[in-house]
């Protein structure tokens with residue numbers, strides 16, 4: 204009953220909601236540039252005031268960097284959700300590539316429908332306001348929030364979040380909830396709402412293989428002298444076998460097969476692997492044989508050589524036999540793969556390719572495990588159903604090839620399962636000139652959260 208009225212109110216309140224978003228977008232909260240610290244503070248204040256106007260107990264919390272915003276709703280019943288978003292934005296340069304002023308957001312008609320254009324419209328002010336507006340609509344129509352809600356906004360997401368982990372550790376108790384919600388991701392297709400449930404982890408290694416004690420002339424020493432670049436290319440060339448599998452010992456330990464229901468959701472997507480590759484000048488998937496492009500991107504681990512150098516790379520030619528070869532290598536991890544085990548297996552692999560006169564030095568290595576959400580937690584299916592009711596296509600559980608550290612922090616520090624639900628589209632140009640957010644995403648995003656909150660409020 205109430206939900207229908209809330210949705211009607213959201214439709215009627217669109218212009219006002221948009222005006223509020225435009226107001227927030229005017230604040231130049233670029234977190235990485237100290238010159239804009241005052242603006243970041245202003246954005247935090249704006250959000251505190253706005254949340255207070257909806258009845259939240261909201262406050263700005265100082266950190267050594269930009270402030271956090273914490274807020275708690277007045278409803279004490281129902282599933283307790285903790286919502287996360289970030290109010291800081293990326294710098295706007297190169298300014299000359301913008302068609303309009305980045306901090307004077309305007310509505311614009313495009314062939315794909317109306318958009319709001321401006322820095323932060325999609326990442327992440329427009330997205331976080333979808334949730335705030337859904338709360339406002341519930342409060343306005345029914346006099347209270349539908350379920351127990353806490354809100355956590357960060358102002359340093361675009362500058363590596365230096366204060367985030369210390370803050371979360373210090374405020375663990377206040378961040379407790381039943382489930383965390385994050386609105387900072389996109390939709391897999393324009394009409395298919397998506398819940399990210401798996402994020403790949405990563406192991407990185409930078410290292411040098413050393414052979415002769417100094418650079419040699421290949422005319423005088425070539426033949427008897429081992430060339431570390433040859434050793435390096437053999438070692439890295441052996442990282443994959445001819446079927447595209449990574450050859451490290453135990454590498455696939457903890458790599459799960461997709462649950463059948465998720466595999467089916469992915470098979471039903473319109474995603475065209477060929478088109479995806481064609482757009483970047485490729486035609487043949489280079490991952491493991493027998494895996495779809497989506498699996499390769501979301502649910503399978505990888506090994507990549509990110510950089511490899513040594514010897515003479517300048518203009519002209521120099522017949523050097525170099526003393527050193529260098530490389531940066533990274534692995535994307537999935538499932539329960541253990542970063543320490545992958546790092547150890549990689550070092551063993553390199554070692555096994557080292558001839559007698561070569562040594563290896565590691566300059567830096569680091570590892571983070573993958574995040575996997577417990578999709579059997581009842582909140583996931585409730586949210587997916589709520590999204591399916593709003594959009595043309597059914598909601599899907601998707602993966603994300605990259606990493607979103609906050610999701611892992613909620614799991615590791617607070618012990619919370621996290622649902623990443625976002626309404627951004629691939630062509631939103633986040634972090635680039637002319638960033639935009641579809642008005643349709645903004646509108647249906649608000650309606651989606653109204654439905655999700657309603658679904659989560661029903662505890663049985």
Ligand SMILES: [Zn+2]
Pocket residue numbers: 289326327360387
């Ligand atoms: Zn973001």
